[in-house]
Amino acid sequence: MTSVSIRDLTLKFGSLEVLKSLNLDIDEGEFLVLLGPSGCGKSTLLNCIAGLLDISDGQIFIGGNNVTWAEPSERGIGMVFQSYALYPQMSVEGNLAFGLKNARMPKDEIAKRIARAAEVLQIEPLLQRKPAQLSGGQRQRVAIGRALVRDVDVFLFDEPLSNLDAKLRAELRVEIKRLHHRLKNTMIYVTHDQIEALTLADRIAIMRNGIIQQLDSPHEIYNRPVNLYVAGFMGSPGMNFIEGEISGAGESSFNFASTQIPLSRYPFVRDDRPDKAIFGIRPEHVSCGPAASDEPFSADVEIEVVEPMGADTLVWAVLDGKEFRFRVDGQSPLHAGQTVRIGFDPAKASIFDAARELRL
Amino acid sequence: MTTTSTPAATQRPIRLFRNKAAKIAAIPMILTALVVFMGGTIWTVVFSFTKSKLLPKANFIGLDQYERLWSSSKWLIAIENLVIFGLCSLVFSLVIGFVLAALLDQKIRFENTFRTIMLYPFALSFIVTGLVWQWILNPDFGIQNVVRSLGWESFSFDPLNNQEIVIYGILIAGLWQGTGLVMCLMLAGLRGIDEDIWKAARVDGIPAWKTYIFIVIPMMRPVFVTTLVIIASGIVRLYDLVVAQTSGGPGIASEVPAKYVYDAMFLSQNLGQGFAGSTMMLLAVLIVLIPWAYMEFGGRQRD
Amino acid sequence: MTDVTTLDAPAGTRTAASPGLVDGPRGAKPKRAISPRNIMIYGTLLLVSVYYLLPLYVMIVTSLKGMPEIRLGNIFAPPVEVTFEPWVKAWATACTGLNCEGLSRGFWNSVRITVPSVVLSIAIASVNGYALANWRFKGADVFFTILIFGAFIPYQVMLYPIVILLRELGIYGTLWGLILVHTIFGMPILTLLFRNYFTSVPEELFKAARVDGAGFWGIYFKIMLPMSLPIFVVAMIIQITGVWNDFLFGVVYTKPDVYPMTVQLNNIVNSVQGVKEYNVNMAATIITGLVPLIVYFVSGKLFVRGIAAGAVKG
Numbered sequence A: 001m002t003s004v005s006i007r008d009l010t011l012k013f014g015s016l017e018v019l020k021s022l023n024l025d026i027d028e029g030e031f032l033v034l035l036g037p038s039g040c041g042k043s044t045l046l047n048c049i050a051g052l053l054d055i056s057d058g059q060i061f062i063g064g065n066n067v068t069w070a071e072p073s074e075r076g077i078g079m080v081f082q083s084y085a086l087y088p089q090m091s092v093e094g095n096l097a098f099g100l101k102n103a104r105m106p107k108d109e110i111a112k113r114i115a116r117a118a119e120v121l122q123i124e125p126l127l128q129r130k131p132a133q134l135s136g137g138q139r140q141r142v143a144i145g146r147a148l149v150r151d152v153d154v155f156l157f158d159e160p161l162s163n164l165d166a167k168l169r170a171e172l173r174v175e176i177k178r179l180h181h182r183l184k185n186t187m188i189y190v191t192h193d194q195i196e197a198l199t200l201a202d203r204i205a206i207m208r209n210g211i212i213q214q215l216d217s218p219h220e221i222y223n224r225p226v227n228l229y230v231a232g233f234m235g236s237p238g239m240n241f242i243e244g245e246i247s248g249a250g251e252s253s254f255n256f257a258s259t260q261i262p263l264s265r266y267p268f269v270r271d272d273r274p275d276k277a278i279f280g281i282r283p284e285h286v287s288c289g290p291a292a293s294d295e296p297f298s299a300d301v302e303i304e305v306v307e308p309m310g311a312d313t314l315v316w317a318v319l320d321g322k323e324f325r326f327r328v329d330g331q332s333p334l335h336a337g338q339t340v341r342i343g344f345d346p347a348k349a350s351i352f353d354a355a356r357e358l359r360l
Numbered sequence B: 001m002t003t004t005s006t007p008a009a010t011q012r013p014i015r016l017f018r019n020k021a022a023k024i025a026a027i028p029m030i031l032t033a034l035v036v037f038m039g040g041t042i043w044t045v046v047f048s049f050t051k052s053k054l055l056p057k058a059n060f061i062g063l064d065q066y067e068r069l070w071s072s073s074k075w076l077i078a079i080e081n082l083v084i085f086g087l088c089s090l091v092f093s094l095v096i097g098f099v100l101a102a103l104l105d106q107k108i109r110f111e112n113t114f115r116t117i118m119l120y121p122f123a124l125s126f127i128v129t130g131l132v133w134q135w136i137l138n139p140d141f142g143i144q145n146v147v148r149s150l151g152w153e154s155f156s157f158d159p160l161n162n163q164e165i166v167i168y169g170i171l172i173a174g175l176w177q178g179t180g181l182v183m184c185l186m187l188a189g190l191r192g193i194d195e196d197i198w199k200a201a202r203v204d205g206i207p208a209w210k211t212y213i214f215i216v217i218p219m220m221r222p223v224f225v226t227t228l229v230i231i232a233s234g235i236v237r238l239y240d241l242v243v244a245q246t247s248g249g250p251g252i253a254s255e256v257p258a259k260y261v262y263d264a265m266f267l268s269q270n271l272g273q274g275f276a277g278s279t280m281m282l283l284a285v286l287i288v289l290i291p292w293a294y295m296e297f298g299g300r301q302r303d
Numbered sequence C: 001m002t003d004v005t006t007l008d009a010p011a012g013t014r015t016a017a018s019p020g021l022v023d024g025p026r027g028a029k030p031k032r033a034i035s036p037r038n039i040m041i042y043g044t045l046l047l048v049s050v051y052y053l054l055p056l057y058v059m060i061v062t063s064l065k066g067m068p069e070i071r072l073g074n075i076f077a078p079p080v081e082v083t084f085e086p087w088v089k090a091w092a093t094a095c096t097g098l099n100c101e102g103l104s105r106g107f108w109n110s111v112r113i114t115v116p117s118v119v120l121s122i123a124i125a126s127v128n129g130y131a132l133a134n135w136r137f138k139g140a141d142v143f144f145t146i147l148i149f150g151a152f153i154p155y156q157v158m159l160y161p162i163v164i165l166l167r168e169l170g171i172y173g174t175l176w177g178l179i180l181v182h183t184i185f186g187m188p189i190l191t192l193l194f195r196n197y198f199t200s201v202p203e204e205l206f207k208a209a210r211v212d213g214a215g216f217w218g219i220y221f222k223i224m225l226p227m228s229l230p231i232f233v234v235a236m237i238i239q240i241t242g243v244w245n246d247f248l249f250g251v252v253y254t255k256p257d258v259y260p261m262t263v264q265l266n267n268i269v270n271s272v273q274g275v276k277e278y279n280v281n282m283a284a285t286i287i288t289g290l291v292p293l294i295v296y297f298v299s300g301k302l303f304v305r306g307i308a309a310g311a312v313k314g
Helices: A042-050 A092-102 A107-121 A136-148 A166-183 A194-200 A218-223 A228-233 A290-294 B020-025 B027-047 B064-070 B073-104 B111-123 B126-136 B143-149 B166-191 B195-203 B208-219 B221-236 B240-245 B257-267 B271-298 C036-063 C067-072 C085-092 C104-134 C140-152 C155-169 C175-200 C203-211 C216-227 C229-245 C248-253 C261-269 C278-299 C301-313
Strands: A002-013 A016-027 A031-035 A057-062 A077-080 A154-158 A186-191 A203-208 A211-216 A240-247 A253-256 A259-262 A276-281 A297-308 A312-319 A322-329 A339-344 A350-353
Touching (some): A002 A042, A002 A186, A016 A057, A016 A211, A031 A042, A031 A194, A042 A057, A042 A077, A042 A154, A042 A186, A042 C203, A077 C203, A092 A136, A186 A194, A194 A218, A203 A228, A228 A240, A228 A276, A253 A276, A290 A339, B020 C216, B027 B271, B027 C140, B027 C155, B073 B166, B073 B257, B111 B166, B111 C036, B126 B166, B126 B240, B166 B240, B166 C036, B257 B271, B257 C155, B257 C248, B271 C140, B271 C155, C036 C085, C036 C278, C067 C278, C085 C278, C104 C140, C104 C175, C104 C229, C104 C278, C155 C248, C175 C229, C175 C248, C229 C261, C229 C278, C229 C301, C248 C261, C261 C278, C278 C301
Parallel strands (some): A031 A186, A031 A203, A077 A154
Antiparallel strands (some): A002 A057, A203 A211, A240 A253
16 A cells, blocks of 8 residues: 655756656555755755645655645655754653644543653653753654654654764664564655665665655665666665776676686676776675686775775775776775785676666 | 546635735834835925924925035034034944954953943933033033043143034043944954864964954955945934033034934924934935845845 | 073083984063063053043033133043033933023934834835845845845935925924934844844755744744844944934924924034033033934844944945
């Protein structure tokens, strides 16, 4: 059953098209993450779903109802904001109750819902405090609670963890995931943080310039990006890209400078073979040392810089004249100036048409 | 999939009634802007071309009122006074205001006390200011008398009774009331300057006065421009102070345009002259205002 | 105090711990309270303060002297014999040329003008500013721009059209006419003040309230109003001092029996009849200035915040 449906949604500010004829179906109970750099339209899309922005064209359905022109409060959504947006002069309880009071709900029902939300989020001791007396993590919990008490089917999160420090962010991330397992609501979550996207999402929609580039499971998006943009956006450090040519029809190979990478194991998705192509391989898919020679492709590289990051180490090297990064274990004794053998399985690579930037 | 087949259930709200409460709430503003400010201004400009005397009458006589205005010695004196007063108070209040702000910005003790002292005149009515300075500048009892009684018998300082310098007597009172405001605006501007600028200047060994003149003041350009506009629009309105301090005297030596307009409209039943005079005042303000508004808002259409 | 340090200390006393390092300044840098720089700064500020305080001082001492003492002594001398009679006379029996009721009538007129003007203009301007900041509709910016331009237009241009307007409304010459005029002319600056303030309130708060089902008035009264009390105080300061100190509108739009205090004061002091009683004049002047001065001294920092915005009023 579809929970949220977006049909041909277009949004213009004057002559500027922010969202371009966008279509999206979100299943009931699904956790969908809208991911992209700032200005890609992901928050705008969320605001349109919430009814906080008037759309220029298209339709929005929530729970089977056409809510295209409905007020935000009538859409059956709850929303959590980046800056928490707690009403500063109201207590936590007042914040939770505000929406319910506006809906003229009976007092005992309000109390029941607040009690339940407070229990779920473990904020019972905070109910009488003002937002200013809470820590960032507690504030965001209250903000989630405000969506929770509304007892709605769809939760909208607008970068809810971006204002928190790294440690709290990781904690609350797990908590949101737990909450989703428990409540089984539809959740639409906007973020620019790919770790959040990968850890939380059932499906990720990667956006750029108001267009969804790829809508797929985190695993697919990470391993089989449909275009060069998605491939470069996902992963940190980013994928290695090498420009070159594909030769041969059957037992083909990817050639650049004097290196040939065999592509017999690569699962092509398209039949056309353009002249220029871009070969991408993630740093973490590269092996180094004795194991490297066992891979379908291996070569010697010269190490330029070594960046130890604790658990692992990022190595910047040169592969046949091209910059090439790979990741090794944090205990690895590699150092700059050394020459080492690296290898990888081209089956894990992504190859793109250089002109159209689409996956081959 | 049931959702896509559902046609639009609700009626699209009519444009005019969307955001209804906001539009209703804005009605007083819209009425004020359109009826009073725009309507009133246009009405006055239009009727400045008529022969209106005691009552506004729409019998147009071209530029007659303006010709009479510019041949009236009272108006010419008023303009001359306004130019002297305006230039002097612009220069003095900017210089004094900035110097005082810079002094207060030296991380001194009692900063609040000093600021309170310099700003309190601004809280007062021009009438109060005018009357106090009328008393202090009174030749028989005020400063002139005090200095003479100290033994300097020939000392003479009676600006309010001297046609030649009466406008400077008003200027003294005007500066007393207004420099505190300029100081405050300048101080806010100084505080808005990045601390690191001062650190960088110190590391580079640039003396403080050079930092002020070559770095800080150019950085404060927007503050200066805004202050200038505020002072200038205040100057054009100069009225209460003159009424309280000199009533335009001695003779007509301290007349100002705003007083000329008031007198024409409400005392000498010569509405046409009043309209013509106020239109000239409007023109003067627009000459300052339009370039400023263009500079301030013309560059960026949307905010 | 000395700024001579151990530069000249004999070599033998150098600490052994840092061989090779010449022993130089160590510890806190000596500071002198009385430096030429400080003398200049504080001297200038003190001198300027005297200039600013002098009129206030002269007003007070003059108002406490009897007329004979004023004629003989100088205006800066403190009163030999303190008398409060000028104050009583200024308040109750001073003559304006029309009547001899003192300032009291003008004072109460000003109160009756100021209170409704302040309440009305702030109520209207705050809702206006809120609508402009959070509920922008097409054309709103155009009206707002005209309104702000209006703040700079010389009042003289609009004086007479408003006379006609008030006459049409039947309130020319009454207190309510003047109250309406103050509300109109307070609108540009106050609307600007509130608009800027409400714009600075995080937009997400507004969005959250909309998701919570609050409408235009719900958000205004329950969210915006409670969190913007300081700006309401600033607006009150601007408007109280502005309305109280007004002279021009009082003269133009009211009749003598409802003249505000400033007009009454000017008529008392500058009336041509009778012997000039400078002590009564100064007492009357202080009394008139008292309300804004009290507002000023009580409000402190908020006043400073207000004038940056209120300055537009000139």
